[in-house]
Amino acid sequence: MTVGIAPRALAIAAFGLTAAYAAPAVADTASEIRALKARLNKLEAQEAEAKRAAKIAAQQQAAAAHAAPAPVGVAVQAPKHWYDRISIRGYTQMRYNGILDSSSYNDTYAYGDRSVGPRQNFFLRRARLIFSGDISDHLYLYTQFDLASSPSGTFSSSASNIGYAAPNFWGFYNQQIGSYNLNAGNFAQMRDAYADISIDDKKEFRFRVGQSKIPYGFTNMQSSQNRLTLDRPDAINTAQKDERDLGIFFYYTPEHMRHLFRDLVKNNLKGTGDYGMFAFGAYNGQGANRVELNKGVHLVARLTYPYVFANGQVVEASVQGYTGRFVPATSGIRPSLGMGTNWAGYIPNQFPWANSKGYNSPFATSSYLPFVNGPGYNNLYNNFNVANYNDTTVNFAAACVNGCNGLKDERVAVTGVIYPQPFGVFAEWNWGQGPSLDPYQFTIKSSKLNGGYVLVTYKYEDKDFGLGTFFPYVQWQQYRGGAKTETNAPVDRVNELEAGIEWQPLPEIELTAAYAHMNRTNLALAPYRQWQGDLLRMQLQWNY
Known part of the structure; x- marks a missing residue:
């Protein structure tokens, strides 16, 4: 509504002044100028009011969205917590x-x-x-x-x-x-x-x-x-x-x-x-x-x-x-073969924990703790030698050290x-x-x-x-x-x-x-x- 008001007012004023200059004998130049000025002042006042209203609306919207302080004298919604x-x-x-x-x-x-x-x-x-x-x-x-x-x-x-x-x-x-x-x-x-x-x-x-x-x-x-x-x-x-x-x-x-x-x-x-x-x-x-x-x-x-x-x-x-x-x-498990197959749990007789031959082996139980082969752990073969599985003095500990x-x-x-x-x-x-x-x-x-x-x-x-x-x-x-x-x-x-x-x-x-x-x-x-x-x-x- 406000766009173009000032240019139109200036155009009207220019046209009026031109007309007054071109025909001074026909109309009262001074009265026409006063009329044009009044009209121009009115249009400028309307434009200023429109800008003020738009500014207030923008401030109200910002206050509602961001809880920003509202302009003095303008009622806005309460800020959100x-x-x-x-x-x-x-x-x-x-x-x-x-x-x-x-x-x-x-x-x-x-x-x-x-x-x-x-x-x-x-x-x-x-x-x-x-x-x-x-x-x-x-x-x-x-x-x-x-x-x-x-x-x-x-x-x-x-x-x-x-x-x-x-x-x-x-x-x-x-x-x-x-x-x-x-x-x-x-x-x-x-x-x-x-x-x-x-x-x-x-x-x-x-x-x-x-x-x-x-x-x-x-x-x-x-x-x-x-x-x-x-x-x-x-x-x-x-x-x-x-x-x-x-x-x-x-x-x-x-x-x-x-x-x-x-x-x-x-x-x-x-x-x-x-x-x-x-x-x-x-x-x-x-x-x-x-x-x-x-x-x-x-x-x-x-x-x-x-x-x-x-x-x-x-x-x-x-x-x-x-x-x-x-x-x-x-956690404790019993070593076997076939993991991830239909025959998982297969224990060959040659394994030291498959029968009484491996009775003293630390693997002759279902609670053997798998050794984590990485930095910070005991070395598996420093703690247990497969060739000596009958040795009751074996001290196996796959611990984090x-x-x-x-x-x-x-x-x-x-x-x-x-x-x-x-x-x-x-x-x-x-x-x-x-x-x-x-x-x-x-x-x-x-x-x-x-x-x-x-x-x-x-x-x-x-x-x-x-x-x-x-x-x-x-x-x-x-x-x-x-x-x-x-x-x-x-x-x-x-x-x-x-x-x-x-x-x-x-x-x-x-x-x-x-x-x-x-x-x-x-x-x-x-x-x-x-x-x-x-x-x-x-x-x-x-x-x-």
Whole structure:
């Protein structure tokens, strides 16, 4: 309304003066000039009033958004307190697992879902509660709790394997017998607790301090609230327990990329959110909610670039890697052969602990503690000589003596994504080395690993009958390497094909059904047998 008022007033004045000069005999020049001046003063007053009103409106808006002091005499909304800026949201997932077929019912197990196993029915997989918000222009807080966490030793379970040695040439120890407990589960546990500290007004450069997700692997950074598959693939997920750790991370994201990362989640395209176009960080390395066990830190870096085509399709390519040293947990087991196979637990007669010949051997028991072959530990062969296994004076102690520096733990991964508009592909592969139990189950050392996954999906939105959104998908995954976060870091061998569909009848409700043909290692119990089978799983998720 105010644009152009002053130029028009000047034009009118100029025209009037010109007219007065050209025809002094026709009109009263002095009266016309006075009229034009009055008109000009009125227009200028209107323009000044409009500017003042616009300024007051802008100040009111700034006061409401940033609690800035209001101009004297201007009524504005009361400033918000920091706790008024905190939002609360969450989601809950309830599952049902059914074993259709299994080569070894008692060995049925999945790394990403502890509810997969014999005698299991309904299960609360997650019950998340999230508090987040911009406390100021430069500080963002995020805290997440899981009210359905199941720490080790909770829920009813069988005691463990107990072994035996057959009197003939070979023997197996793989019987799962024992008692059951009635321990409780579903405890509250912190998942995230971090602050994003922005060092510029556009929030392109920021530091994330606290416990948060490690910027490694697209599927690890994807929220379980948005991910298609019920579990993350082993090949990427074994890199980091619970995908999180305590550390400091630097993220750089250009402003237009920040909006893109946000929209890929907001528009239901299964994005990760903003973990930076470039990320670099240092973290403990032992996993979320776990005590650090060595002085060293893990270092991680990631570079990703999403590209938007003219038709709106988005593709993203990433490369990432980390390096550090990891301290594995150990517990007593009985050495044997065949780990990660159907005949795991095989004990040849030549082994000194297979019969009475090795009665005095420290291995003639099911509670042998695997030796960690890394800096800071006793040397295995300085403490035990296999040739002298009958010597009752053997003093074997695979103990940590010099600080337990841990074993080398490093990986590099590549990622390629075509976001589902409507056809989508997600693929990742990683290589590296990490803690792994050797085939004899004597020692844990750093060994090579590799694996990844390919997921194909299609997004269908039913606009004819209003049935909602459907995501049918197929995923293949493979992994060969140690599961460093499991006790004794056993070898994990996975080859799995899964087909499923996610149905979103309402934005707040999701129902997923998945069928998987699995070939997996039972990482929970020694001697870590391999099992094959078919599994049908269903999950209901409600968002709030």
